[in-house]
Amino acid sequence: MTNLTKEKAEKKVKALRKKIREHEYKYFVLDDPSISDAEFDQLMQKLIKLEEEFPELVTEDSPTQRVGGEVLDEFEKVEHSAAMLSLDNAFDAGDLRDFDQRVRKNLSGEDYQYVVEHKIDGLSAVMRYRDGSFELGATRGNGEVGEDITQNMKTIRSLPLKIEEQAEMELRGEIYLAKSEFQRLNEERLENEEAPFANPRNAAAGSVRQLDSKIAAQRSLSILIYDLISHSTREFETHLEVFSYLKELGFKVNWHQAAADIEAVIEICEHWQEERESLDFEIDGLVIKINNLSLREKLGSTARSPRWAIAYKFPAQQKTTQIKDIEISLGRTGALTPTAILEPVELAGSTVSRATLHNEDEIKRKDIRIGDTVLVQKAGDIIPEVVKVIKEERDGSEKEFKMPDQCPVCGGEVIRPEGEAVTRCTNISCPAQRKESILHFVSRDAMNIDGVGPALIEQLLENNLIEDYADLYFLKQSHLKDLDRMGEKSSQNVIEAVEASKDREFFRVLYALGIRHVGIGAARILAANFNSIEELQQASAEELEAIDEIGPVIAESIFGFFKERHNRDLLSRLKQAGIRLQKKESESTKFLEGLKFVFTGSLNNYSRSEVKDLVEKAGGRAVSSVSSKTDYLVTGDNPGSKYDKARELGIEILTEEEFKELIEEKNSSEN
Ligand SMILES: NC(=O)c1ccc[n+]([C@@H]2O[C@H](COP(=O)([O-])OP(=O)(O)OC[C@H]3O[C@@H](n4cnc5c(N)ncnc54)[C@H](O)[C@@H]3O)[C@@H](O)[C@H]2O)c1
Numbered sequence: 001m002t003n004l005t006k007e008k009a010e011k012k013v014k015a016l017r018k019k020i021r022e023h024e025y026k027y028f029v030l031d032d033p034s035i036s037d038a039e040f041d042q043l044m045q046k047l048i049k050l051e052e053e054f055p056e057l058v059t060e061d062s063p064t065q066r067v068g069g070e071v072l073d074e075f076e077k078v079e080h081s082a083a084m085l086s087l088d089n090a091f092d093a094g095d096l097r098d099f100d101q102r103v104r105k106n107l108s109g110e111d112y113q114y115v116v117e118h119k120i121d122g123l124s125a126v127m128r129y130r131d132g133s134f135e136l137g138a139t140r141g142n143g144e145v146g147e148d149i150t151q152n153m154k155t156i157r158s159l160p161l162k163i164e165e166q167a168e169m170e171l172r173g174e175i176y177l178a179k180s181e182f183q184r185l186n187e188e189r190l191e192n193e194e195a196p197f198a199n200p201r202n203a204a205a206g207s208v209r210q211l212d213s214k215i216a217a218q219r220s221l222s223i224l225i226y227d228l229i230s231h232s233t234r235e236f237e238t239h240l241e242v243f244s245y246l247k248e249l250g251f252k253v254n255w256h257q258a259a260a261d262i263e264a265v266i267e268i269c270e271h272w273q274e275e276r277e278s279l280d281f282e283i284d285g286l287v288i289k290i291n292n293l294s295l296r297e298k299l300g301s302t303a304r305s306p307r308w309a310i311a312y313k314f315p316a317q318q319k320t321t322q323i324k325d326i327e328i329s330l331g332r333t334g335a336l337t338p339t340a341i342l343e344p345v346e347l348a349g350s351t352v353s354r355a356t357l358h359n360e361d362e363i364k365r366k367d368i369r370i371g372d373t374v375l376v377q378k379a380g381d382i383i384p385e386v387v388k389v390i391k392e393e394r395d396g397s398e399k400e401f402k403m404p405d406q407c408p409v410c411g412g413e414v415i416r417p418e419g420e421a422v423t424r425c426t427n428i429s430c431p432a433q434r435k436e437s438i439l440h441f442v443s444r445d446a447m448n449i450d451g452v453g454p455a456l457i458e459q460l461l462e463n464n465l466i467e468d469y470a471d472l473y474f475l476k477q478s479h480l481k482d483l484d485r486m487g488e489k490s491s492q493n494v495i496e497a498v499e500a501s502k503d504r505e506f507f508r509v510l511y512a513l514g515i516r517h518v519g520i521g522a523a524r525i526l527a528a529n530f531n532s533i534e535e536l537q538q539a540s541a542e543e544l545e546a547i548d549e550i551g552p553v554i555a556e557s558i559f560g561f562f563k564e565r566h567n568r569d570l571l572s573r574l575k576q577a578g579i580r581l582q583k584k585e586s587e588s589t590k591f592l593e594g595l596k597f598v599f600t601g602s603l604n605n606y607s608r609s610e611v612k613d614l615v616e617k618a619g620g621r622a623v624s625s626v627s628s629k630t631d632y633l634v635t636g637d638n639p640g641s642k643y644d645k646a647r648e649l650g651i652e653i654l655t656e657e658e659f660k661e662l663i664e665e666k667n668s669s670e671n
């Protein structure tokens, strides 16, 4: 009870109706809502409560008395043979039990059973078949009159256009977009600088309402059937019977499960609330229906919804809130990630106060500003994200965001390489990324320092014994002895292993530095072209790019590395420690030294034994299977599964032509 006077209540009711109508227009006509469904449902619930308390205020045109929706003039109108209603909502087990009480009372003692189905977050459609052919498809519209979308529905692959049934029949189902398709579509829209759809439902609705069915066809819509409205020659007793009949005819029917009573229904609802992410389409709840069809008739409907069904709605995954600030957090590879600090909101059962903004481009594309009202969403265990900005809410005080030009953790220089979306701190010993860089430094292909693993590195950092990898060379046995699992013997071993690494080949040192994009292959090429660190450091970007295998991205990264003052300091300490930062007289510069090649598909210019010879002459090895240790995969015609595996592992892939160039060039430069 609200304890309102009638006058006050009337004012509230009017204001609510106005608000609800505005949101219905944005949602149903523009396919562009500015609040989440849960927030909309709350407004509706408020109105329902007030109207229950003051029944004299109920008017025929109240949103509670009719199905929300509008019919667009662009389409032919279709009058429905039976009104297409909304569903009543339940938000928890209590609401479901209340519903069950009402059913029980209305059926006065008759036995009944429920069927529970997914509530697909799409839009409902009605389909008419005659003499075995799909004849008409229509939207729900305002419930009485819908829009003729027959042409667009014909693009839905899962909808049979012919069936083995000569009767006249009418079906209902939900048109939807699969999650993967929704994601693809939104990425495409962002790229074309179009506003992303707020959810798959809006995306599906926007696609169905395309006047050009070629565009609809590109959207890959799907449909699931959930009701039979009429049939000219057959009668059915239960909803379950209808489902098996439709399935037999070749329709894709909605998932469903029988439930003996409301407690069984509640269990099914709880199950799917947990499992909803496992589906390839969005469900926003479950629909509970009476199984026996004659009982449905007995229960009947209100102006807005049937009394024999109810929608159980999951807690909201989307809500509107405000961005209070945008902060930068640093990943372990030095990536600067902007994060929105939100006015806390309750979302899918937890309080959300941060959302990832991914990167600078994403902020620009979505035009996100500090102070904006935004729609945020949380799906599964994914970090919350900003779906879109509600631009109508701007008052001019919002501030545009600018990426900092210094690392917020260490003050180091940040760069955003051309063609990349990510801005990074270039300081290798930046606290946010030093563990990773030290791990890389000691790894097998790099300095190969045995006995220095993740656990030891963590301890060394925690005890302030080292800050970066150069510090490893200044460790004394007395520092190590007292650490966990570090006796006399093992600390001695560590010191010796560190000492032994001072004489590694020059290319390994170059690789160990951890310059972004300089993998072991690029390090070898650099070592073949420069005799010492100083030489490399003095090279201009142009000189670097002049080397065949070194592209602008690697060149820029090398350049950036040497420019950073922390990195220069790090190098001078490596030098001071006695690491050899130049080539040995005897150091092999064989071009493919140590590199592993895998070949797949049939080659046009070489036999398999020829390529093996070529690779081995240049110091490389030809191996038969792809693993993370593979450096190059060379593909001929009709490559096999090795190709997919290499792609998955991010291994560099060469065509036969590229391989040929590599080998020929090498031979000519070495002769
Ligand atoms: N965000 C906004 O601004 C805004 C505005 C208006 C409406 N809305 C949302 O739109 C919806 C209101 O639409 P409604 O009146 O269609 O009610 P509803 O979504 O609560 O339920 C009815 C609809 O459920 C769908 N459905 C999915 N699976 C079904 C199944 N297995 N069996 C039967 N029906 C199934 C059908 O399309 C049917 O029309 C609510 O979710 C509401 O939050 C949001």
Ligand SMILES: [Zn+2]
Residues within 6 Å of the ligand: 407, 408, 409, 410, 411, 412, 425, 426, 427, 430, 431, 432
């Ligand atoms: Zn930093």
